[in-house]
Amino acid sequence: MPALTTLHAEALLFDNDGTLVSSLESVHRCWTRWAGEYGITAEEFARVELHGRPAAEIAADLLPAGVVAEAVARIEQLEVEDVAGGVVLLPGTARLLASLPAERWAVVTSATRRLGEARLEAVGIRPKTLIAADDVSRGKPDPEPFLLAARRLGVDPARCVVFEDAPAGLAAGRAAGMTTVALATTHDPAELDADVVVGDLSAVSAQATARGVEITAAG
Numbered sequence: 242m243p244a245l246t247t248l249h250a251e252a253l254l255f256d257n258d259g260t261l262v263s264s265l266e267s268v269h270r271c272w273t274r275w276a277g278e279y280g281i282t283a284e285e286f287a288r289v290e291l292h293g294r295p296a297a298e299i300a301a302d303l304l305p306a307g308v309v310a311e312a313v314a315r316i317e318q319l320e321v322e323d324v325a326g327g328v329v330l331l332p333g334t335a336r337l338l339a340s341l342p343a344e345r346w347a348v349v350t351s352a353t354r355r356l357g358e359a360r361l362e363a364v365g366i367r368p369k370t371l372i373a374a375d376d377v378s379r380g381k382p383d384p385e386p387f388l389l390a391a392r393r394l395g396v397d398p399a400r401c402v403v404f405e406d407a408p409a410g411l412a413a414g415r416a417a418g419m420t421t422v423a424l425a426t427t428h429d430p431a432e433l434d435a436d437v438v439v440g441d442l443s444a445v446s447a448q449a450t451a452r453g454v455e456i457t458a459a460g
Contacts, residue, residue, distance in 0.1 A: 246437050246460060248420060251400040251453040254390050257350040257357060259406035259427040261334045262364055267327030271319040279312060292427060293407025295351045295380035321359050328363045333442030340447050343369040345454055347390045351380050370394060382409040384417035411435050422458060
């Protein structure tokens with residue numbers, strides 16, 4: 242029987258891709274096409290970590306500085322056009338978000354605002370607070386995105402719980418001084434350094450209280 246962990250928080254901060262939704266097939270399709278358009282070999286492409294990082298950082302790893310801005314605009318366009326049918330809710334997402342007051346949670350994504358909103362809209366998620374790549378100067382694993390989310394919600398970072406599937410996002414949450422819950426949706430549990438590790442959000446429940454949110458995780 243899974244062990245139950247109870248956490249108390251004032252705000253829950255969710256990564257999007259791999260946490261709330263899955264867009265892995267879309268991401269693979271679009272980035273493979275993008276790499277071909279820019280003459281990037283399969284070997285070069287395989288050496289770069291895609292998941293949980295802003296597109297601008299990925300492009301900068303692979304291309305000369307002079308073409309990065311154009312290349313970032315191109316991958317955003319490809320991914321936005323691929324949203325229809327390319328994004329699905331992960332288990333537990335709808336139930337968990339429905340149990341939370343709107344002012345107690347935020348989505349913190351490495352995608353641009355345009356792409357992040359398109360993916361969320363495709364599955365009917367409309368967060369009151371969304372932090373995207375456009376809002377920060379340094380993306381995950383830097384803590385800036387999560388610290389900005391806490392500030393927007395008016396919550397002490399130490400009273401936030403981060404839900405992430407990627408090592409870069411978990412590192413960002415730790416660096417922000419937040420409690421971290423890892424979801425083993427895209428990585429092996431052994432690769433995930435977090436306070437709690439669960440399979441997906443179906444293992445998590447939450448109840449609003451007078452002081453915030455009580456979270457139960459079965460890991």
